[in-house]
Amino acid sequence: MKNLGRAAAALAAASLLALAGCTSTTPQKPPAAATPAPSFAADTTMARLAQAGSITIGTKFDQPLFGLVGPDGKPQGFDVEIGKILARQLGIPEDRIRWVEAVSANREPFIQNGQVDIVVATYTINDKLKEVVSFAGPYYLAGQSILVPANDSTITGKDDLVGKPVCSVTGSTPAARLAELGAQPVLADTYSNCLEPLRSGQVVAVSTDNVILAGLAAQNEGEFKVVGEPFTQEPYGIGLKHDDAAFRAWINDVLEQAYADGSYKAAWDSTAGKVLDYRTPPAPDRYQ
């Protein structure tokens, strides 16, 4: 009986520790000293965030060039820089941004129940999703493209994919497009796992957004190349709570200002710009 009691006590202590641990995930640093907080109309999301002095942003942690997390635990990439631009305009310093990993399963639920304030995660704007969340932007126009081994010359465009096995990620829009195209989708969980079948010849190509493919090609210099022109339009937008019109309008304003004053280009050059050329950003779509 005694060891049972001890075991139970050990389990209880461990679970208390675990519970304590789970409340200490947000950094408890004192708010950084006074850049005077910009003022917003009362009752708007911007005012609430600026007053709280912190913001929760959902981004990808496994997307080359756009959202990656390295061993220092800090996300880096173009989406991350866009998030930082928005936070700066709210008067929130970088270290008070809480980054959460946005996977396709949790993006919409987290926005809907307020666990994240915005999602900047190679989030393709989609009319079906507009019923559930609102989109600011687009802030970048990607397109679906094709990755092949560098010494391969048989695949040059999407028509060469028909009837052949092509790798993509489960549940993503590019995977659905491949099925529509008539290729045979071979689905993995991460893009990194897609490269192995390509190497061993079990798929003829990997297909997803061109920026992700460019990132993969850059990580494996000389082994792969991106071919063909993008054959779809993937506008990346910023997801926020449905029907928050004031917040959406404000984000669109900030984006346009960032285009004009060079901070967008600076964000691009310091991250994705190392591999991809700069392109003129698209105008935000202020839909009704």
Added chain:
Amino acid sequence: MSGPAVLFDAPGPRARALSRALSAVTIVLLAAGLCLAFLALNAPKESGGITLPGMFDASRWDIVWDPQLWSFVLGQGVLGTLRAALLAAALAVALGVLLALLRSASSPWLRLPTAVLIEFFRGMPVLLMMLFILLVFSTGQYWAVVSALAVYNGALIGEALRAGLRSLPRGQREAALSLGMRSLQSKLLVEFPQAFRQMLPVIVAQLVVLLKDTSLGYIVGYPELLRVTMNNLASFYGNRYLFPLWLVTLVLYLAINLALSWLARRLARHR
């Protein structure tokens, strides 16, 4: 019963020599197999027109010497796994006791709905349950992982405890009742502790499975060991480091699980 003394004769000198010879052959075959595997993995590969270094080439393993990598893997990954696993284990055991109590209650109003509930929880894949809890109850990633694991393993532990209860000699319950204890008291004070002790290997095995199943938290993006290494770091460092990361993750999981099993066996033996 599966001890050697019963199923086959104690080996005589010829049998011992044969056994030694076979052991030597087995060891040689294993060593040869491992060497071949090592050489095959270490051979440079042609791909896309360039030559890739072998799997054990130093260029693939340079990140392992980075202490920041280890603080990230251990601090975020292993800690994430342990946090979820420990709380889920405690909740699963508690839930298992509750379900076993309900399932062996005398009133059919308690027994039958509990039976249906247990069958439902046992039959759902943990992946699906985590996704479900996240979407339907709008909890965070941590609570989706913990509750899914607790509910699933709680049902299994409940069934194990029920089997343990049934295998107890009936005299235990009769003695308790004849002392004037009520049914519930008899269960809690006399029968459950014995059932627990008897099913402890099964329960510990299930808790090891629980710890491994925290790796299914990737579906909701929970930062635990598998996601941190095979997803985040593999994407950060690139596909070249996939094999070293895989090997490191394998070793870490083996270490944690073997330590857990050993700890549980120590606790069980300490009476």
Added chain:
Amino acid sequence: MDVVIGQLPRYLEGFGTTLLLLGAAGLAALAAGTVLAAMRIGPIAALRAVSGAYTELARNTPLTLVLMFCAIVLPYLGIRLPYLLAAIVALALYTSPFVAEALRAGVNGVPVGQAEAARSLGLGFTQTLTLVILPQAFRMSVPPLVNVFIALTKNTSVAGGFFVIELFTVGKELANANGNAVVAVLLGVATFYLAITVPLGLLAGWIEQSWAVRR
């Protein structure tokens, strides 16, 4: 709800793959598990050690890592399997130690007197095992074996991350495409899984009742 009904063919396709994975991996695991169990209780020390080591290794490794081994590391060793076969091999490799443990539990449940009587009749190890012990052990192994198969059914959902399109993958794709009907899609997936696991569970209960050895 219309999503589920409209997409029923896709659900059934995924369900078919799940059943295929379950059947093929289950049979392979049964065969491999029996061999492992026999090695574990046999007279040759080296085989006992190998079987024990393999069991510890496979039981303490997450399934995802085993799948990754079969799908990604094996090609490096020159073994290029079609991905469905790789998933079946991985599932069988992962499940066989659990089958072996279930069989061992059954063997341990057979009274010692049976083996002693067999030995005293002059039967060798293999004869004792196949003619006397295993048939009796089988009865006691069936409930834990059925549990192992229920677990295997659910583990096929993990294989979906490695180039195999089974029921859970179909669910994820449909959930992504129909953001407003996610709960209905997932409930559809759950129903299909329950259609396999609940009958298996009931079977285990019925077998336990009718074949139980009363002492």
